[in-house]
Structures are given as structure tokens and as C-alpha cells.
Amino acid sequence: MTELPNRLAGRVAIVGSGLAGLVTALTLAPQPVVLVTRAGLGAETSSAWAQGGIAASLGADDNADLHLADTLAAGDGLCDVAAAASILKAAPAAIAMLEKFGVRFDRTADGVFSLGLEAAHSRRRIVHVEGDGSGAAIVRALVEAVRKTPSITVLGDVEARRLLVDDGRISALLCATRSGALVLPASRIVLATGGLGGLYEATTNPVGNYGQGVMLAARAGAELADMEFVQFHPTALDSPRRPLALVSEAVRGEGAVLVNEKGERFLVREPGAELAPRDVVARAISAELGRGGRVFLDARKALGRKFASRFPAIDGLCREAGIDPSTDLIPVRPAVHYHMGGVATDINGRSSVPGLWAVGEAASTGLHGANRLASNSLLEAAVMGMQAARDIAGVLAPTDGTAATAPATGLPPPADLSMVPPVVSRHLGVLRNAGAMHDAIASLLPLIESEEASSDPALVALLIAVFASLRRESRGAHARPDFPLKLASAERRTMRLAEALDIARETASHPLARSA
The missing domain is CATH 3.50.50.60 (FAD/NAD(P)-binding domain)
Structure with a gap:
């Protein structure tokens, strides 16, 4: 070799x-x-x-x-x-x-x-x-x-x-x-x-992507920034398919509207309506789903028979799920889309x-x-x-040698994501609160410290939880019902892994971590 x-x-x-x-x-x-x-x-x-x-x-x-x-x-x-x-x-x-x-x-x-x-x-x-x-x-x-x-x-x-x-x-x-x-x-x-969509059960990303770059950089001592901000795309196709298929915002850009199971346009009073920022639309859809309702994208009037020629890939994904977008409502739900x-x-x-x-x-x-x-x-x-x-x-590389050996600890095991998405999806979704985030930290920390197959994805998930717990406001993709208002001044946060682990260990021992 x-x-x-x-x-x-x-x-x-x-x-x-x-x-x-x-x-x-x-x-x-x-x-x-x-x-x-x-x-x-x-x-x-x-x-x-x-x-x-x-x-x-x-x-x-x-x-x-x-x-x-x-x-x-x-x-x-x-x-x-x-x-x-x-x-x-x-x-x-x-x-x-x-x-x-x-x-x-x-x-x-x-x-x-x-x-x-x-x-x-x-x-x-x-x-x-x-x-x-x-x-x-x-x-x-x-x-x-x-x-x-x-x-x-x-x-x-x-x-x-x-x-x-x-x-x-x-x-x-x-x-x-x-x-x-x-x-x-x-x-x-x-x-x-x-x-890092693979950390969540509902994602439009490749399910094997759990934030490997963040993990690699964090373990090398790099500064990380704004880890709490995970964007949920408002309109993933609500079907058994995994990962979820995406129904692009461009469909709404062409005039399609969002309705609930009663046929009501629940975003009509929001500035921008269906074309409001993603966090606004995702929270509105989540609220409809949270009350036991359903949400659909209605492109019948805006596009009708033109849907297949304008959006051939989406049309194919819908038909795969038994839906004809030219005549049927398209069931949608939020899903993790971007970090x-x-x-x-x-x-x-x-x-x-x-x-x-x-x-x-x-x-x-x-x-x-x-x-x-x-x-x-x-x-x-x-x-x-x-x-x-x-x-x-413009950066020279005079120190690259011809001999390099693996560290004494050997090759880390391949990542096992099976234990992480249930924790992340439950506690670090569209809406978050202190108890849920503390429970996430308490669940993820032992996986990291075990240094076994779940350690790497758990590390990335823990970073999201720690950053999120420190942002005591609602801003953009980070929404907290226990802190619904924005702070007067917005501040980006950077942190290294060692500091995040210290915060996590302190948090895990806090009573809130056992009360959510």
C-alpha cells in the first residue's frame, strides 16, 4: 500500500x-x-x-x-x-x-x-x-x-x-x-x-451523509460555526420512499399553492404566502401536521397538464407514488434539506x-x-x-513527506447511524425546547464516549444539540417555543469540539436532561 x-x-x-x-x-x-x-x-x-x-x-x-x-x-x-x-x-x-x-x-x-x-x-x-x-x-x-x-x-x-x-x-x-x-x-x-441529512429520519439528502466533514474537522480541532441551523425543506413528497423526494420551491414559484385537508390556504395571510422564507413555511406546515391534519401542494390550476413538461423529474417521482400532479393534490411534509x-x-x-x-x-x-x-x-x-x-x-506544500503511517489506534470503524436518527428526529426537529435538547445531549454523549460505530454521527448530532441549547431565542431555522422571541442583536457562534463536549457533560448531569 x-x-x-x-x-x-x-x-x-x-x-x-x-x-x-x-x-x-x-x-x-x-x-x-x-x-x-x-x-x-x-x-x-x-x-x-x-x-x-x-x-x-x-x-x-x-x-x-x-x-x-x-x-x-x-x-x-x-x-x-x-x-x-x-x-x-x-x-x-x-x-x-x-x-x-x-x-x-x-x-x-x-x-x-x-x-x-x-x-x-x-x-x-x-x-x-x-x-x-x-x-x-x-x-x-x-x-x-x-x-x-x-x-x-x-x-x-x-x-x-x-x-x-x-x-x-x-x-x-x-x-x-x-x-x-x-x-x-x-x-x-x-x-x-x-x-448531514442522514442524521434525521425524514430527509431529502443521501441517507449516508451525516456531516462527515464536520466530524473530520471537529476531531482535528477546527472551529465550527452555527451548528444549530438545520433547514427543513417545507415540501418533501409525503410518501414511504426514503430518502424523501423533493418537490422544489420552483413549483410554488410557478403558482402552486399549499392547502390543508379542508382545502384551506393556511399561508394566505403570511407575507409572501407560499413563497415566504423556508423556515416560515416549514413551521406553518408542521403546525398543520401537529394538529393531526394533512398538507397538500395544489398545482392543478397553476400548471395542470404543463406540469410534466415543466417539472419532468418531480412528475416522475409523484407518479412513482401513484399521484398525477396535473389532476391530484400532492401530499407534502417538511424534511431536512440543508445545513x-x-x-x-x-x-x-x-x-x-x-x-x-x-x-x-x-x-x-x-x-x-x-x-x-x-x-x-x-x-x-x-x-x-x-x-x-x-x-x-498560492500555498506551497514543502512539508509533504513520502512516509506516513496510520495512528496507533488504527482505523476507526465505519459509521453506524441506526441509533442516532431516532434521537435527533425527536429532539432536534423543526421545533425545539430546553428539555428535549438536554435529553438529546444525554442520549448522544454516551455514544460518543464509547468510541464505537455510532460515535462519529453522534458527535455531529451532539454539536447541533449543544449549539441549539445555547441559542435562547427563535431565529430563522432555529425555533424554540420556550424562547419564541428574537434577541435584539444577532450573533454568530463558533466553538471547538473540546468546549462543546465540556458543555455537553455539564448539561447531561442537569435535571432538565431527565425531565423532558
Whole structure:
């Protein structure tokens, strides 16, 4: 096994093959890169499942300032304004970069971008590829470009288990392969591992994604930010399928409305109605379900027979569940869709650990604040992939050696998620309270301290619970009936794992942890 790591020593190592990882690798070319992915290129990634597209201020009536205003409003006071402005301003360059790598965005008959409208956007600014198949089409084009790039070596069916740190900086990546442990010497590593929907029973994400990037960075000593902010997409298709199929906000953007089992539009008095920010819509739907009701998306009048041509992928998912969207109501429910928190980074994707970058959903740049604006995620992944690559290109790697060995403790076991989602789903859902969060901490802490197969996913879930317990207000995607009001000033929070574990141990011994 020594020949492979020695041959790849000194290369930038990228963990993950969604949009952010692929863009980082392509932008670094012709600099040698090794891309580590536990599945095939682009497989098991949220990027490939994205329906809505990419938000970009490309219309004649739009600009980056308007896009920023919408982003800040959705972010509910918690966005990093400078970071958000920088990322959104780079949208045209990101779209041009993707086109250079073979992405073909939908255009009108006169050749201009076909722009869609989604919730909380004041302009039509969502660029699509193949209608509602945007993510899959974008990832497909980038995968093809990666395969044609000789400077990128892909290690498929390889899972990163730990980051190795020497004298305070990144030194190697410890991986699991079919043949056993593999240690890749690398002083520059990029985490592009995606989100954490697999921690929840109801999610639209690949169920194996439990926040691996957060786990890797946390165990390496990196600062984490805003871990409590987990966004529930309001309209997942309510069916036995797992993960749940997504019914894009773009359907509501085309005029579909939400009704309960009585046929009532329960959001009609809310500013923006069905196109209110996601946290507002998700809470409203949860309230209807909580009283024993049901919620449906009604696209019959707005789209009718046009539904199948406008949203072919969603139409197929509905028909798989026995629903014809042109004539039937579509049953929906909230499901975990995106994590606004993650590894704290600067505008170049740098974490607090020298040699470690994070991009895409694994990172927390401050763009999304307390509640992500629809379709800003793919934009951030593309922009930050470019930004991190440019930053890394200027960082020399003189310390990458040709010899690296696994730590004495050996290879950590593969993650077992079976014990974590029931705890997380019950206690860290759309609505949270002190007793439930304390119970979550008390249940998760022993799993972490056991250092067995549940330890890694339990660690990420515990971080959500600890951050959530400290935010004694309701803001964006974090809603607490026991603290229903917002604080006068919004503050982002960063924390390292050691501090979070100290808080968790103190919390677990508190009477509240046994009273919910």
C-alpha cells in the first residue's frame, strides 16, 4: 500500500465529489490533485439531487445588491454581510465557469437565460439545466470534465475517516479502502463532503451523509460555526420512499399553492404566502401536521397538464407514488434539506486549522445566516470551490513527506447511524425546547464516549444539540417555543469540539436532561 500514497504525496487532497469538490479540483488544474470519494464521482451527493438550480443576478431587472438584500432578509440577521456580498457578486463568473466546463443552462428562444422564481426572491434569478434536473445535469458535466483532466487522480470507493495533524497543522488523510487503511500524506486538504441529512429520519439528502466533514474537522480541532441551523425543506413528497423526494420551491414559484385537508390556504395571510422564507413555511406546515391534519401542494390550476413538461423529474417521482400532479393534490411534509452551519471558514474557504479548507455545505461562510435563501447553495459551492482553489494554489506544500503511517489506534470503524436518527428526529426537529435538547445531549454523549460505530454521527448530532441549547431565542431555522422571541442583536457562534463536549457533560448531569 505504500506505493500509492508515496506517488500521491504532495498533492492537494479533496474529500467529496459533489459540485464544490469537482469545481475545486477543476479550478486547481493543472496542479496535481487527488480526489477521494466513497462512491462514484458525483454519486451520493446532494448536488446531483438539486432541482431548483443556481441563484444568480443575471436578469435585466436584477443586480447583486438586490440579491444580497433578499439573502440578508432570509438569513434573519445572522449573515456575514461581507462574505455574502462577495459570494453573490461572483455569481456571473461562476455561471461562466460552469459553462466553460460543459454545463448548458436553459435559455429562451432569443438566447438569454431562462430565469425561474423561488421563495423569498424578489426577482426571477434561478438558472436551470434541463428544467428541474439542474443538479444532476451540472454534476454530470463536471464529472465528464474531471475525467478528461489528467492532473486529477480519483480514488473511488475510499472513505476518509480521520484528518491527521502534526504540530498543529494538517499532515495526512487516514482513509478506509477495501484493502484496509490508507494514509495519504497531504498538507493541503479540502473538505467538500456535503450535509448531514442522514442524521434525521425524514430527509431529502443521501441517507449516508451525516456531516462527515464536520466530524473530520471537529476531531482535528477546527472551529465550527452555527451548528444549530438545520433547514427543513417545507415540501418533501409525503410518501414511504426514503430518502424523501423533493418537490422544489420552483413549483410554488410557478403558482402552486399549499392547502390543508379542508382545502384551506393556511399561508394566505403570511407575507409572501407560499413563497415566504423556508423556515416560515416549514413551521406553518408542521403546525398543520401537529394538529393531526394533512398538507397538500395544489398545482392543478397553476400548471395542470404543463406540469410534466415543466417539472419532468418531480412528475416522475409523484407518479412513482401513484399521484398525477396535473389532476391530484400532492401530499407534502417538511424534511431536512440543508445545513447552514458547519466548519467555520473565511472567504477563501480556510478553516482555523492550517492546511485545512472546507467548501460547500460542509462549510459555514456566513452566506446563509439563520436560513438559506433558495438556490444559494449551489452558487456558494461553485464560488467557494473557485475561491479555495485559487487560495490553495498560492500555498506551497514543502512539508509533504513520502512516509506516513496510520495512528496507533488504527482505523476507526465505519459509521453506524441506526441509533442516532431516532434521537435527533425527536429532539432536534423543526421545533425545539430546553428539555428535549438536554435529553438529546444525554442520549448522544454516551455514544460518543464509547468510541464505537455510532460515535462519529453522534458527535455531529451532539454539536447541533449543544449549539441549539445555547441559542435562547427563535431565529430563522432555529425555533424554540420556550424562547419564541428574537434577541435584539444577532450573533454568530463558533466553538471547538473540546468546549462543546465540556458543555455537553455539564448539561447531561442537569435535571432538565431527565425531565423532558
